[in-house]
Amino acid sequence: MTTPALPSARSPERSASSPELPALLPGMLRVDPDDADPARRGRVRRSVRDWVVDTLCFVIAILIGLMTYDSAMQTDPPEIVQLADLVVGALACLSLWWRRRWPVQLAVVVALLAIGVSSAAGAGVVLLFTVAVHRRWAVAAAVAAVNFGTALAFYAVYPDPVLAFRWTVLLSASVVAAVTLWGMLVRSRRQLVLSLRERAYQAEAEAALRVERARHLERERIAREMHDVLAHRISLLSVHAGALEYRPDAPRADVANAAGVIRASAHQALQDLREIIGVLRAPSSDDDPDRPQxxxxxxxxxxxxxxxxxxxxxxxxxxxxxxxxxxxxxxxxxxxxxxxxxxxxxxxxxxxxxxxxxxxxxxxxxxxxxxxxxxxxxxxxxxxxxxxxxxxxxxxxxxxxxxxxxxxxxxxxxxxxxxxxxxxxxxx
Missing domain, CATH: 3.30.565.10 (Histidine kinase-like ATPase, C-terminal domain)
Incomplete structure (x- = not known):
């Protein structure tokens, strides 16, 4: 058995079943790649990238399985055993198409089959890597232990004609450890990338909230300014207009004086309103943020x-x-x-x-x-x-x-x- 350079299952950031990051609440970071696993999120359609990765894994599993089969068949078992080995190994490789839905179950079953089916070794390696990527370290360690035990049992059934048993034990331990640690490393990197992405979305959301709050405060300030200025001016207009209404027989000089005050107040109110609207339309500037107060x-x-x-x-x-x-x-x-x-x-x-x-x-x-x-x-x-x-x-x-x-x-x-x-x- 050798360790293949296998791509893993689809990354959560590209998966169609990955969580919608912009919808995450601030302060709640979900950085577990398991959330992107269809076995936990429901069945989803494969993307183009998923098809490419699954096909590559299938091909690599067949190649490793044929290499292991060729080594095991040197003992020249009966032809029915060789045929059964190939058939079961092919079924094990076909099961990789469902590795995202049942990674742990398939990994355990294929590992047990690999005790007597040499061509299933490639599928076992791929499934062990998948478990290490998509499941927590405790589960990955348990599956790795099962694979190590079945590897020892395999070499007991098919002894290596070149290597002594102690070297086969060391080789099996090295391959299982390397595949498991590689999968855990990929899992950790995905967690880091997902965490950074979620934090970036959270920072953008907080920045948007700060901008919205600043706009809200600015609207409140302008509304307060309009209330203070226009309420004062319009109340003066109402008082002078009321005086003209209740004193229609007032002397012409008083009427003219009141009309002049009304005109001046209305002009000033319009001027104040124009200045406030000008503040709204003008771009913000630290040098001149407000009109004269x-x-x-x-x-x-x-x-x-x-x-x-x-x-x-x-x-x-x-x-x-x-x-x-x-x-x-x-x-x-x-x-x-x-x-x-x-x-x-x-x-x-x-x-x-x-x-x-x-x-x-x-x-x-x-x-x-x-x-x-x-x-x-x-x-x-x-x-x-x-x-x-x-x-x-x-x-x-x-x-x-x-x-x-x-x-x-x-x-x-x-x-x-x-x-x-x-x-x-x-x-x-």
Whole structure:
């Protein structure tokens, strides 16, 4: 018996029955070639590569079997024994076409037949290699032990006229060990290739998830920006348009003034929307990732716009900045808190007074408080929602503040005021 250079059964990465790698869950790596075995996955059709490999294995098994048969027949057994040897050996070689479905069973049966059938030795070698490739090391070792025992029994039935029995034992052990170790090496390589491929798919999936998460966060940021800007502008438009509706007999100067404010607010709203859409369409850049954002420096202009819309807004600035400016992200977040609070007052408590208070300083944090009286009685009925809203403004504002590392509180106080209070970190 000699060790043939046999290709193995089809590799799991090319097999039609191999697991669909992209469908694997992250963190679950199945690197066992047994998963690609039709005996465990169900019957499948052979590919072109499978036909080529199976044909090659069949031819090699016949060649090894004929070589072993020629050596064994030197003892000149009866012709009926020689004919039976060839017939059984041919059947053993034919059984290789089903080696993927029953590798262990066929390997054991053919190994037992090889005790008296010399031409079945080639099929036994191929089946031993198949078991070593497709089954775990314990099963492969057990089948190898069976093959070694039957090889010793074969040389007892057909003694080698040239080699002594101890050399035939050494030769059998060497061939069985070489075939088994070769199959295990192929199995280990397949496990490594399959593991690397699955990890590559997993890395691609994680990268896709990161990209999707980044897109989701960007959409949230843009949606929050559109809400903050457009809700403020449109609420101003609604207030001025409502004034014209309820005061059709107003002096022409007042009507013209209100119409001018409406036109300016509409123009500004369109400009803001154009800038936001421009951010969507423009390619991402680390140098200029966002459009210019408002900070506390623009807070007086925001308050003045609200006053022009008829709101009574007072500002109490108690910042102990000593010339220091809060970080841009913190200043922008504080501006958005005031903007959202004023927008909500125009929607739900129009006509009430609003007090905006800024306190804190470097090292102690920046506190923003917006307080207004809650309308009661007829005032409450008069201010019920003429301006539609989504009801998520404060929720989005809380998320913005939390992302900045701060805290947001809002609700009705014991005094009957509605209070929005945000604390934002201001490093020293």
């Amino acid at each position: 408002p900070t506390l420096a623009q807070l007086p202009a925001l308050v003045e716009e609200s006053r022009q819309a008829g709101m009574r807004v007072s500002v109490v600035d108690q910042l102990n900045a000593d010339g220091a400016e809060p970080p841009p992200a913190i200043a922008r977040c504080a501006y958005r808190v005031v903007q959202e609070a004023l927008t909500n007052v125009r929607k739900h408590a129009r006509g009430t007074g609003v007090c905006v208070t800024l306190t804190g300083g470097p090292g102690g944090g920046l506190a923003v408080e917006v307080r207004n009286r809650m309308p009661v009685g007829s005032d409450a009925r008069a201010t019920t929602s003429e301006i539609p809203g989504t009801g998520t403004g404060l929720i989005g504002l809380a998320e913005r503040v939390e992302l900045a590392g701060g805290m947001l509180e809002h609700g009705i106080t014991r005094d009957g005021d509605f209070r929005v209070h945000a604390w934002l970190p201001w490093p020293a």
